[in-house]
Amino acid sequence: MPAVFSANLVDLVTGGISFLLTLMVLSYLIGDNPVFRIAIYIFIGVSAGYVAAVAWHQVLYPRLILPLFSASRGERLLLIIPLVLGLLLLFKLSSRTASLGSLPMAFLVGVGAAVAIGGAVMGTLLPQTQASMNAFNLSTAGQYQLEHLGEGIVMLIGTVTALAYFHFGAKATASGPRRGKLVGIISWVGQIFIAITFGVLFAGVFMAALTALIERLNFIITFLSSL
Amino acid sequence: MNPRRFPSLNAVISTAIAIASGLIVLAGYFFVQAANGQASLWTDLRLTLLDWAIILAGFAIFIGVFNLLQVHFKKIQNKQKGSFYSLLLILSLLVTFVFGLVRPAQMGFVFTTVQLPVEASLMAILAVTLTYASIRLLRRRLNLLSVIFLVTAVLMLFATAPLPFLGLIPGLSDVLRPFIAQVMAAAGARGILLGVALGTLTTGIRILFGADRPYGGNK
Numbered sequence: 001m002p003a004v005f006s007a008n009l010v011d012l013v014t015g016g017i018s019f020l021l022t023l024m025v026l027s028y029l030i031g032d033n034p035v036f037r038i039a040i041y042i043f044i045g046v047s048a049g050y051v052a053a054v055a056w057h058q059v060l061y062p063r064l065i066l067p068l069f070s071a072s073r074g075e076r077l078l079l080i081i082p083l084v085l086g087l088l089l090l091f092k093l094s095s096r097t098a099s100l101g102s103l104p105m106a107f108l109v110g111v112g113a114a115v116a117i118g119g120a121v122m123g124t125l126l127p128q129t130q131a132s133m134n135a136f137n138l139s140t141a142g143q144y145q146l147e148h149l150g151e152g153i154v155m156l157i158g159t160v161t162a163l164a165y166f167h168f169g170a171k172a173t174a175s176g177p178r179r180g181k182l183v184g185i186i187s188w189v190g191q192i193f194i195a196i197t198f199g200v201l202f203a204g205v206f207m208a209a210l211t212a213l214i215e216r217l218n219f220i221i222t223f224l225s226s227l
Numbered sequence: 228m229n230p231r232r233f234p235s236l237n238a239v240i241s242t243a244i245a246i247a248s249g250l251i252v253l254a255g256y257f258f259v260q261a262a263n264g265q266a267s268l269w270t271d272l273r274l275t276l277l278d279w280a281i282i283l284a285g286f287a288i289f290i291g292v293f294n295l296l297q298v299h300f301k302k303i304q305n306k307q308k309g310s311f312y313s314l315l316l317i318l319s320l321l322v323t324f325v326f327g328l329v330r331p332a333q334m335g336f337v338f339t340t341v342q343l344p345v346e347a348s349l350m351a352i353l354a355v356t357l358t359y360a361s362i363r364l365l366r367r368r369l370n371l372l373s374v375i376f377l378v379t380a381v382l383m384l385f386a387t388a389p390l391p392f393l394g395l396i397p398g399l400s401d402v403l404r405p406f407i408a409q410v411m412a413a414a415g416a417r418g419i420l421l422g423v424a425l426g427t428l429t430t431g432i433r434i435l436f437g438a439d440r441p442y443g444g445n446k
Contacts, residue, residue, distance in 0.1 A: 022347075085283055205353070
């Protein structure tokens with residue numbers, strides 16, 4: 001078989017599979033149907049298999065299996081700990097032996113909690129607080145100092161009131177969280193800012209979805225015209 | 228003996244492991260450099276523990292995939308409704324995994340042929356479902372907040388892209404949109420982010436103090 005023909009054949013097959021899957025997924029627009037479900041189940045299976053293969057090639061083989069046979073003695077001894085913890089984690093597969101898997105789970109949760117704390121403090125709390133303060137830095141505003149100050153004040157009000165909506169002291173009741181009178185008013189203003197934020201996010205997601213729809217329709221037309 | 232008052236040895240060891248590993252990793256964040264300017268012992272420990280956690284996460288992925296196989300295999304065995312879909316899932320999973328093991332360099336083929344078109348099509352469906360959801364929101368929950376939400380979304384849509392025959396609307400695209408997106412929405416987003424960060428901080432500290440034990444430490 002000539003190389004050009006085989007390359008074209010591969011393109012045709014991959015394009016055909018993509019075309020079929022696209023149509024199967026888009027068929028959801030006329031309602032939930034078996035064709036859509038087939039596409040989704042195949043997608044989930046392929047994604048899970050893909051993730052497992054990536055986990056093997058990117059994590060387990062290069063970080064555990066390969067060093068266990070090729071690294072120095074000290075490193076090999078050190079790797080026995082994650083190996084044992086990993087094997088203990090496998091006991092989670094059965095409900096009878098699941099309690100043995102709580103040791104590696106505890107390790108994962110402990111490390112995860114510390115990473116989350118570090119990320120929250122250094123990745124969100126400090127930079128966002130710094131950015132809120134920078135809004136009042138008039139030296140960078142040039143001739144628009146008053147506008148800059150106004151924007152800073154609106155941002156401060158929005159940030160504080162939206163944050164008050166997450167007031168941890170609110171009592172949970174059947175009709176929703178119950179707050180003190182002052183916190184209630186502040187969090188109500190915060191809700192307006194949150195609604196605006198979600199409105200902007202919604203518009204962004206909608207435009208991205210619309211772009212994807214146009215791209216898929218374009219793909220269908222291009223594929224059909226290339227046949 | 229009351230088991231509530233005397234936790235099992237497994238629970239005590241689990242809690243000790245969670246607290247110790249968490250505190251060591253946390254210390255690694257704060258004591259980055261030793262006195263001689265090189266990476267501190269805490270940093271080395273943090274990196275080692277993170278490496279172990281990544282390996283364990285790799286094991287966890289395999290457990291999750293195996294559990295998925297187990298669930299769908301049982302569905303087929305019990306001839307439950309939709310077992311044909313389960314068969315498709317198992318076959319596609321095994322074929323992809325074996326292909327990935329044997330031909331890792333060609334895994335991009337699977338991505339461009341199956342994952343990309345399905346994900347892009349799902350995203351495309353979202354355009355229709357979001358429109359439908361916003362209409363339903365107006366019909367079912369018409370209050371001030373939902374009106375603000377939808378008016379903001381519509382304003383953003385009209386102000387972002389040039390409209391046919393009209394182009395960009397003056398005042399809307401150059402004044403109102405930047406103010407809403409970069410000041411008001413940014414303020415709300417900052418409040419949400421700070422709230423989430425404070426919640427994460429509280430949850431993390433509760434775990435490190437042993438007050439919360441989501442790994443099965445009898446609490």
